[in-house]
Amino acid sequence: MKLADALRQANQQASRPGNALRVHLTCGITPLHLQTFLTAHLANRVAERPVTVETGAFGDLLGNIERARRDPADGIAVAIEWSDLDPRLGFRTTGGWAPDGLADIVSGAASRLNALESAIVAVADRVPVSVSLPTLPLPPCFRPPTVHAAPHALALREAVWAFAASLADHPGIRVVDPQSLDAESPPGQRLDLARDLQCGFPYRVEHANTLAERLTALLWPATPKKGLITDLDNTLWCGIAGEDGVDALSWHLDRGDHAFALYQQMLASLADLGVLIGVASRNDPNVVEQALAREDLLVPRDTFFPIEAGWASKSESVARILDAWNIGPQDVVFVDDSAMERAEVAAAFPNLECLAFPSDDDESVLALLNTLRDRFGKASESTEDRLRRTSLQAASARSAACPEVFLAAANAELRMSWNVPDARCLDLINKTNQFNLNGRRQDEAEWRRRLADPSTFLLAVSYRDKFGPLGKIAVVLGRQTETGAVLDSWVMSCRAFARRIEHQTLMALFERLEADAIRLAFEPTNRNGPMQEFLTAVTGQAPTRDLTIPRGVFEVRCPRCYGKVIWDERTERAADTLLLDRVSGFAG
Amino acid sequence: MFPDLPADQIPRASVSAVAQWDSLATLNLVGVLEEEFQIRLGADDLPSLLSFELIRDRLSERVYAQNA
Numbered sequence: 001m002k003l004a005d006a007l008r009q010a011n012q013q014a015s016r017p018g019n020a021l022r023v024h025l026t027c028g029i030t031p032l033h034l035q036t037f038l039t040a041h042l043a044n045r046v047a048e049r050p051v052t053v054e055t056g057a058f059g060d061l062l063g064n065i066e067r068a069r070r071d072p073a074d075g076i077a078v079a080i081e082w083s084d085l086d087p088r089l090g091f092r093t094t095g096g097w098a099p100d101g102l103a104d105i106v107s108g109a110a111s112r113l114n115a116l117e118s119a120i121v122a123v124a125d126r127v128p129v130s131v132s133l134p135t136l137p138l139p140p141c142f143r144p145p146t147v148h149a150a151p152h153a154l155a156l157r158e159a160v161w162a163f164a165a166s167l168a169d170h171p172g173i174r175v176v177d178p179q180s181l182d183a184e185s186p187p188g189q190r191l192d193l194a195r196d197l198q199c200g201f202p203y204r205v206e207h208a209n210t211l212a213e214r215l216t217a218l219l220w221p222a223t224p225k226k227g228l229i230t231d232l233d234n235t236l237w238c239g240i241a242g243e244d245g246v247d248a249l250s251w252h253l254d255r256g257d258h259a260f261a262l263y264q265q266m267l268a269s270l271a272d273l274g275v276l277i278g279v280a281s282r283n284d285p286n287v288v289e290q291a292l293a294r295e296d297l298l299v300p301r302d303t304f305f306p307i308e309a310g311w312a313s314k315s316e317s318v319a320r321i322l323d324a325w326n327i328g329p330q331d332v333v334f335v336d337d338s339a340m341e342r343a344e345v346a347a348a349f350p351n352l353e354c355l356a357f358p359s360d361d362d363e364s365v366l367a368l369l370n371t372l373r374d375r376f377g378k379a380s381e382s383t384e385d386r387l388r389r390t391s392l393q394a395a396s397a398r399s400a401a402c403p404e405v406f407l408a409a410a411n412a413e414l415r416m417s418w419n420v421p422d423a424r425c426l427d428l429i430n431k432t433n434q435f436n437l438n439g440r441r442q443d444e445a446e447w448r449r450r451l452a453d454p455s456t457f458l459l460a461v462s463y464r465d466k467f468g469p470l471g472k473i474a475v476v477l478g479r480q481t482e483t484g485a486v487l488d489s490w491v492m493s494c495r496a497f498a499r500r501i502e503h504q505t506l507m508a509l510f511e512r513l514e515a516d517a518i519r520l521a522f523e524p525t526n527r528n529g530p531m532q533e534f535l536t537a538v539t540g541q542a543p544t545r546d547l548t549i550p551r552g553v554f555e556v557r558c559p560r561c562y563g564k565v566i567w568d569e570r571t572e573r574a575a576d577t578l579l580l581d582r583v584s585g586f587a588g
Numbered sequence: 589m590f591p592d593l594p595a596d597q598i599p600r601a602s603v604s605a606v607a608q609w610d611s612l613a614t615l616n617l618v619g620v621l622e623e624e625f626q627i628r629l630g631a632d633d634l635p636s637l638l639s640f641e642l643i644r645d646r647l648s649e650r651v652y653a654q655n656a
Contacts (some may be wrong), residue, residue, distance in 0.1 A: 002623055003616070003619045003620050003623050004620045004623065004624065007589065007616060007620070008591075011591045012591075032612075032615060032616075032619075033616075033619055036616070194628075194630060194631075198631060199615055201615070205619050205622070205623055
């Protein structure tokens with residue numbers, strides 16, 4: 001983004017309606033263009049609200065973080081530079097670079113890092129925080145020539161790395177990755193010394209843009225994709241299975257096609273994180289089975305589900321895979337070496353991201369692997385993510401028996417927890433589209449505010465049956481009002497459809513709240529058809545906004561449910577303990 | 589830079605005529621001009637950044653010198 005575009009964007013977004021998204025930019029430098037770019041990038045991320053980026057006092061990073069803690073906003077970006085650890089490590093002061101003072105600089109910086117860590121952790125308990133480590137070059141203040149790594153310089157860097165590792169362990173803190181930043185903003189092209197001396201802003205414009213972009217991406221991460229559909233010939237392996245023969249397929253260092261092995265390794269890693277991996281291959285299905293049975297394949301055979309091998313068009317295969325996964329094309333990436341196949345799939349699914357496998361260019365394969373990590377990467381993995389593939393396979397394997405027979409024999413167990421929040425609850429609210437009361441998303445700050453409100457209640461539902469566990473698959477967020485209970489969010493994973501979990505959830509709410517009626521903040525969206533169908537079925541009429549369901553009506557229309565309901569024991573604990581869980585549970 | 593400034597008044601814009609033209613606006617202007625014209629503006633250029641007319645003349649000199 002160019003500075004002129006950022007200024008234009010920052011000006012234009014200010015007139016958006018609604019409550020402003022407030023973010024503190026805490027730094028010790030003059031914020032200048034960093035503030036402008038941060039405003040513009042945040043405005044691009046949160047397209048429906050105005051954005052306000054507030055800054056603090058020059059040269060007082062620690063004080064600025066403390067002030068931000070006392071004035072909670074929606075997020076805090078912390079941009080640290082060497083001069084924040086000791087002014088002598090900047091260029092605007094002349095405190096002396098005498099060799100005798102270097103040990104003092106190192107020990108003072110270590111103390112300052114400890115203080116910064118305490119301040120950042122304290123603020124991260126309330127709002128999400130993104131942190132950038134010092135990005136500018138150290139001044140030539142050390143004893144050896146600049147080509148020689150000085151012990152004091154190494155000690156400073158060691159202290160910063162330890163500080164960063166400690167921060168990164170905190171679930172509310174995300175640290176800008178130095179390697180990723182180096183790739184986009186070369187370290188030697190970041191400092192603008194003239195501007196630093198002139199006004200205290202030390203960044204070149206391009207570096208300010210890159211840094212702001214990363215601080216924004218960490219504060220408001222993109223939702224990870226859910227599934228990857230891969231081609232086989234000249235994508236998963238080198239060679240064409242049907243022509244070269246299964247034994248000739250290769251992904252080996254000594255044959256010069258090791259890049260395919262790296263791709264396989266990436267697929268195995270993504271599958272372990274819960275990413276669905278499907279295959280769309282124009283091939284003889286028997287040949288594909290033989291090839292995938294090779295024991296030296298780096299990605300286990302059962303990683304792939306489903307496998308669509310045949311002579312139909314790729315877009316038809318992709319459609320069947322999306323149907324089996326029950327997710328939309330916008331949540332999926334398709335990888336194929338053939339430009340024609342990618343174009344055919346892209347024409348059928350404009351929202352599906354199609355990526356080239358550059359089978360003859362190792363450097364481009366690395367770029368592809370980085371892209372895949374960016375599309376699917378997440379800071380933490382959940383049990384539910386890992387269970388997704390096996391539960392889909394189990395669902396696919398089920399007979400087409402009568403639903404009553406199937407449900408009665410499923411040995412289903414629904415575990416309900418009351419007011420026990422965790423990161424998975426928020427994740428479900430922000431990822432679920434189909435069984436979703438109104439499509440509303442929540443950022444972390446809003447989520448924490450809701451949990452701190454004593455009128456809020458939160459029901460989370462985990463499910464298992466004889467086919468295996470699905471993990472936590474449904475969440476209801478509501479509040480008690482003077483006129484009764486209101487459900488503001490209700491989501492359920494599409495993997496849990498057709499088990500009447502939604503019916504048992506609503507029944508559990510009626511019982512838990514001892515309510516004769518429950519109001520639902522329903523809004524139709526383009527994608528919440530399953531929710532609309534459910535509400536129509538249990539009320540007998542098409543749902544309207546803010547509908548109320550009387551318990552008597554629901555009980556008459558509710559079909560027989562077979563799942564055994566078990567309340568989580570933590571639910572029964574005292575209210576004050578639960579309040580503590582609201583914070584610690586989220587952190588966990 | 590100055591979203592409220594009508595296009596026909598830009599040629600007459602100056603620090604004294606445009607209320608929003610403060611020191612921060614000048615620094616933003618420096619950044620935009622450097623980016624747009626691929627030049628570096630130093631401390632000795634700052635006195636030339638007080639009006640549209642002065643900026644235009646200064647940029648003409650710098651760009652001419654760069655291309656000469």
